[in-house]
Amino acid sequence: MSRLFTALIACLLLTGVAFAVAVDEKPLEDPVKEAMARELMKDIRCLVCQNQSIEDSNADLARDLRQIVRERIAMGDSPENVRAYLVDRYGDWVLLEPPVKPQTYFLWASPFLFLALVAVAVARRRKAAPPAPLSADEEAELARIMKEKGEDK
Amino acid sequence: MQRFLPLIIVVALFAIFLQMMTDGDRNPNEIKSVMVGKPVPTFTLPAVVDGEGELSDDFLKSGRPMLVNFFASWCVPCRAEHENLMKLANEHGITIVGIAYKDRHADALAFLDELGNPFRRTALDRDGRLAIDFGVTGVPETFVIDGNGMITYRHWGPIVGDGLEAKLLPAYEAAQ
Numbered sequence: 001m002s003r004l005f006t007a008l009i010a011c012l013l014l015t016g017v018a019f020a021v022a023v024d025e026k027p028l029e030d031p032v033k034e035a036m037a038r039e040l041m042k043d044i045r046c047l048v049c050q051n052q053s054i055e056d057s058n059a060d061l062a063r064d065l066r067q068i069v070r071e072r073i074a075m076g077d078s079p080e081n082v083r084a085y086l087v088d089r090y091g092d093w094v095l096l097e098p099p100v101k102p103q104t105y106f107l108w109a110s111p112f113l114f115l116a117l118v119a120v121a122v123a124r125r126r127k128a129a130p131p132a133p134l135s136a137d138e139e140a141e142l143a144r145i146m147k148e149k150g151e152d153k
Numbered sequence: 154m155q156r157f158l159p160l161i162i163v164v165a166l167f168a169i170f171l172q173m174m175t176d177g178d179r180n181p182n183e184i185k186s187v188m189v190g191k192p193v194p195t196f197t198l199p200a201v202v203d204g205e206g207e208l209s210d211d212f213l214k215s216g217r218p219m220l221v222n223f224f225a226s227w228c229v230p231c232r233a234e235h236e237n238l239m240k241l242a243n244e245h246g247i248t249i250v251g252i253a254y255k256d257r258h259a260d261a262l263a264f265l266d267e268l269g270n271p272f273r274r275t276a277l278d279r280d281g282r283l284a285i286d287f288g289v290t291g292v293p294e295t296f297v298i299d300g301n302g303m304i305t306y307r308h309w310g311p312i313v314g315d316g317l318e319a320k321l322l323p324a325y326e327a328a329q
Contacts, residue, residue, distance in 0.1 A: 047184060047290040047291075048290065048291060050182070060255070060281075061281075061285075061290065061291070064280070064281050064282075064285065065285070068285065087187075088187070089187070089188065089285060089286065089287075089288040090184065090187065090288050090290070091184070091185065091186075091187035091288075093184050093185075
């Protein structure tokens with residue numbers, strides 16, 4: 001059984017590899033540049049399927065953009081230049097990871113803000129004053145209730 | 154006050170989501186163009202209609218506003234908006250430049266023969282590079298260009314329904 005399971009996992013891993021490699025186009029001859037281009041493609045959002053990177057997408061436009069990425073890397077552009085080229089045309093939207101700038105401060109800070117809010121809420125609850133001790137009347141009432149409960153059983 | 158705070162937050166969020174949900178203009182597939190406010194990219198492309206000669210960005214800086222429409226013979230929504238393009242050209246006298254996106258010359262020509270040609274000038278963007286320079290995410294898209302060759306508006310998707318009267322024409326008027 002465990003062997004079957006291992007084989008299943010191996011199959012799943014292998015399909016992952018198969019999907020990651022785009023077979024419809026020619027990689028760059030220089031393996032270093034090809035790796036650089038591939039790395040960059042993972043950060044570029046496909047404009048047709050939107051939540052896939054252009055590396056994952058089968059859309060026509062994604063293929064064209066992959067080609068542009070390869071061409072520009074081959075020409076000696078840095079990944080930053082290629083990114084700027086795409087942002088010029090499609091906006092920050094084309095980057096899967098939004099850049100840190102004034103419009104996105106809230107976006108990037110929000111997890112920490114919410115964490116801080118929770119921390120404040122927890123701290124306040126902890127600090128809340130313990131309830132005042134019971135008065136003599138209340139103690140008597142409590143004793144009476146407890147006794148009643150005891151008798152019910 | 155403090156005990157109502159969670160309720161207030163939930164109601165406020167609910168109101169925001171409801172507003173976004175019912176906003177008819179909001180299309181989650183539409184990516185706002187960053188090309189608006191920028192000059193048209195430089196290009197030179199062959200014409201679709203024989204005898205027009207090559208089209209370059211110079212034609213888009215002629216001193217009067219015009220529309221640039223990206224279309225394709227294989228694009229179904231392009232057929233849907235074609236009637237409106239004809240109307241813009243013939244009834245409103247608006248200059249429209251048609252760019253055939255990733256199309257074959259013969260197919261684009263056959264498309265215009267079948268449905269009519271609303272374009273003053275045409276160009277064949279065979280590899281789709283001009284569309285990428287315009288930030289096009291899919292055909293059809295229509296750009297309003299002012300007299301100086303600046304992009305002032307991008308209409309995403311086909312010009313159908315109230316898109317013509319409510320959006321495109323006002324944007325064209327504003328470019329004048």
